[in-house]
Amino acid sequence: MKIAILGGTGKEGAGLALRWAQAGHEILIGSRDAARAAGKAAELAGQVPGVVARGLSNLDAAAAAELVVLAVPAAGLEATLPEVTTACAGKVVVSTVVPLTFGGGRLFTPPAAGSSAELAQALLGTEARVVAAFHHIAAHELSAGEHDIECDLLYCGGDADAKRQVAALGASMGLRAVDVGALTNAGPLEGITAVLATINRRYKLKNSGIKITGLPDST
Amino acid sequence: MKIAILGGTGKEGAGLALRWAQAGHEILIGSRDAARAAGKAAELAGQVPGVVARGLSNLDAAAAAELVVLAVPAAGLEATLPEVTTACAGKVVVSTVVPLTFGGGRLFTPPAAGSSAELAQALLGTEARVVAAFHHIAAHELSAGEHDIECDLLYCGGDADAKRQVAALGASMGLRAVDVGALTNAGPLEGITAVLATINRRYKLKNSGIKITGLPDST
Numbered sequence: 433m434k435i436a437i438l439g440g441t442g443k444e445g446a447g448l449a450l451r452w453a454q455a456g457h458e459i460l461i462g463s464r465d466a467a468r469a470a471g472k473a474a475e476l477a478g479q480v481p482g483v484v485a486r487g488l489s490n491l492d493a494a495a496a497a498e499l500v501v502l503a504v505p506a507a508g509l510e511a512t513l514p515e516v517t518t519a520c521a522g523k524v525v526v527s528t529v530v531p532l533t534f535g536g537g538r539l540f541t542p543p544a545a546g547s548s549a550e551l552a553q554a555l556l557g558t559e560a561r562v563v564a565a566f567h568h569i570a571a572h573e574l575s576a577g578e579h580d581i582e583c584d585l586l587y588c589g590g591d592a593d594a595k596r597q598v599a600a601l602g603a604s605m606g607l608r609a610v611d612v613g614a615l616t617n618a619g620p621l622e623g624i625t626a627v628l629a630t631i632n633r634r635y636k637l638k639n640s641g642i643k644i645t646g647l648p649d650s651t
Numbered sequence: 652m653k654i655a656i657l658g659g660t661g662k663e664g665a666g667l668a669l670r671w672a673q674a675g676h677e678i679l680i681g682s683r684d685a686a687r688a689a690g691k692a693a694e695l696a697g698q699v700p701g702v703v704a705r706g707l708s709n710l711d712a713a714a715a716a717e718l719v720v721l722a723v724p725a726a727g728l729e730a731t732l733p734e735v736t737t738a739c740a741g742k743v744v745v746s747t748v749v750p751l752t753f754g755g756g757r758l759f760t761p762p763a764a765g766s767s768a769e770l771a772q773a774l775l776g777t778e779a780r781v782v783a784a785f786h787h788i789a790a791h792e793l794s795a796g797e798h799d800i801e802c803d804l805l806y807c808g809g810d811a812d813a814k815r816q817v818a819a820l821g822a823s824m825g826l827r828a829v830d831v832g833a834l835t836n837a838g839p840l841e842g843i844t845a846v847l848a849t850i851n852r853r854y855k856l857k858n859s860g861i862k863i864t865g866l867p868d869s870t
Contacts, residue, residue, distance in 0.1 A: 538765065538835040546757065570865075582864040586846065613849040616757040620842030627805065627839050628863075630832040637865050644850060645801040645860040646789075 433601075436497030438462040438490045438504055438512060441472045444528060445503030447574025448566060453480040455604035460486055462493030464512075469493070494519035499526065499597065501566075506531040506548045513555040521559040524594040526601075527552045527618070528566040530625040540626035547618035549589075563589035563598045564618035567625045569607070572638040580606055583641030586621050588612040608651060610644050652820075655716030657681040657709045657723055657731060660691045663747060664722030666793025667785060668695055672702040674823035679705055681712030683731075688712070713738035718745065718816065720785075725750040725767045732774035740778040743813040745820075746771045746837070747785040749844040759845035766837035768808075782808035782817045783837035786844045788826070791857040799825055802860030805840050807831040827870060829863050 435452055437445045440461035449459045453476055461476070463469035469487030476485045486493075494500050494516040504512050506529050529548035533541040545551040549564035556562065565587035573581045585602035587609060589595050599609035612621060624642060631640045654671055656664045659680035668678045672695055680695070682688035688706030695704045705712075713719050713735040723731050725748050748767035752760040764770040768783035775781065784806035792800045804821035806828060808814050818828035831840060843861060850859045 539832075540836070540839050588849075610850060611853055612846050613758075613853060617759070617845060617849055620759050620839075620845045623839030623842040624846070626836060627831050627843070630807075630836055631829060631863060631866070634830055634832060635866060635870065639865045641864040643862045643864055644847075645862055646856050646858045647850070647854060651854065 434458045434460065434496065434498045435501060436460040436462050436493035436499070437501045438493060438516070439508065440503055441468050442503055443571035444574070445501070446472060446476075447569075447571040448501065448503065448528070449476055449485070450479060451574055451605040452601070453483040453485060457604070458484040460488055460493040460497050462488055462490040464490060466492070491515055491519060497523070499524045501526045501528060502552055503528050505529075506543070509548060509551055509555060513552060517556050517560070520556050523561065524597050525552065525556060525560045525562045526566065526598055527562055527564045530567050530622045532626055532629065539630065540623050542619050542622065546616065547622050549615055549618035549622070553615060561589070561591040561594035562615060563587055563591070563594050564615060564621055565598050565602070567622055568628060568642050570628070570639040570641060573641070581641070582643070583607065584643050585609045586612050586624070586642070586644075588617040588621060589615050610647065610651065653677045653679065653715065653717045654720060655679040655681050655712035655718070656720045657712060657735070658727065659722055660687050661722055662790035663793070664720070665691060665695075666790040667720065667722065667747070668704070669698060670793050670824040671820070672699040672704060676823070677703040679707055679712040679716050681707055681709040683709060685711070710734055710738060716742070718743045720745045720747060721771060722747050724748075725762070728767060728770055728774060732771060736775050736779070739775050742780065743816050744771065744775060744779045744781045745785065745817055746781055746783045749786050749841045751845055751848065758849065759842045761838050761841065765835065766841050768834055768837035768841070772834060780808070780810040780813035781834060782806055782810070782813050783834060783840055784817050784821070786841055787847060787861050789847070789858040789860060792860070800860070801862070802826065803862050804828045805831050805843070805861070805863075807836040807840060808834050829866065829870065
């Protein structure tokens with residue numbers, strides 16, 4: 433699949449790009465700065481022999497992709513999304529965005545929409561098929577590309593086919609996918625990242641994650 | 652320890668009472684309806700031979716206890732807490748409350764304070780030592796009192812000694828306790844219950860839970 437990762441020069445975006453490149457997907461790194469994106473794409477090509485990877489502006493990446501992943505900072509949604517609305521129409525758009533505010537006060541600071549994913553849906557309009565997912569997979573784990581990731585993929589959204597595609601993307605990097613219902617659950621999913629970030633800081637870790645217990649083995 | 656469970660006639664409160672009774676704690680079941688609380692206490696005495704358990708009004712239970720657990724519905728906080736403020740002063744108050752709204756719309760509906768625990772702190776005043784905890788341990792697991800619970804105890808709050816007491820309460824029922832920082836993280840902890848409730852519904856379970864991965868074995 434041809435996957436655009438908007439904000440793909442950041443740690444989380446680059447980690448996802450690496451895993452998906454290893455799984456055989458074509459990667460379009462998007463950035464406000466197309467030259468920086470091209471640099472990241474070249475880096476990825478060095479890590480994964482044979483990968484098809486390009487660096488582009490966010491708009492060009494979204495327009496060329498089959499599936500669009502949002503890996504921009506939460507504060508960048510309102511600047512980034514209006515220009516890619518037409519490019520995203522009809523496509524699966526995966527929001528990995530987490531509304532965290534570092535600096536010692538309240539860490540989890542969701543927008544009035546309830547979550548960054550719901551804000552993204554509002555900004556992109558109803559034609560984008562937004563799924564919230566991949567918030568909990570530590571960038572540190574993703575970038576250590578050779579070992580299994582001890583974390584479930586929790587995802588939610590309103591479009592059943594879009595959710596199946598996201599679950600398959602997770603499976604392609606070895607993750608168990610757990611369906612967490614409608615996009616109105618995106619706030620709680622994004623909030624888990626605040627929990628994990630706090631645990632990482634308190635226990636001096638880089639890679640805490642989450643597993644759901646009680647599910648049948650077949651999940 | 653002498654533990655009051657306000658709203659202790661509900662499923663979650665009764666399940667916690669059972670586990671703590673088994674661990675040797677004295678249990679004060681609190682309820683708006685003291686007679687109903689007395690019935691629950693008698694039930695508990697039938698389940699755990701030798702337990703010291705009484706049913707009381709919420710106020711009498713809070714006044715007599717060393718530690719107070721809030722297991723009332725989120726919508727009941729504003730009616731219940733003002734009358735127990737003096738009884739809770741200086742005590743550890745554990746909020747297990749989750750602001751969920753069932754009925755098909757948005758499931759996680761935190762108050763303007765950010766979380767039920769922060770609302771509880773605001774209602775009880777600064778002398779109550781509020782810790783948010785025990786939101787994720789399924790009532791179904793608690794009430795099946797004989798087997799181990801596959802779920803971590805995630806807790807947060809502003810008082811280090813109060814948090815140590817809550818971690819010990821979790822250990823007394825066999826739970827691994829994971830410190831999730833300040834009370835401003837209570838919203839994300841409460842939100843996880845919306846995730847688990849949705850998973851239970853979608854996968855036809857009663858007892859999904861959560862484990863943090865990546866922690867050292869000694870945690």
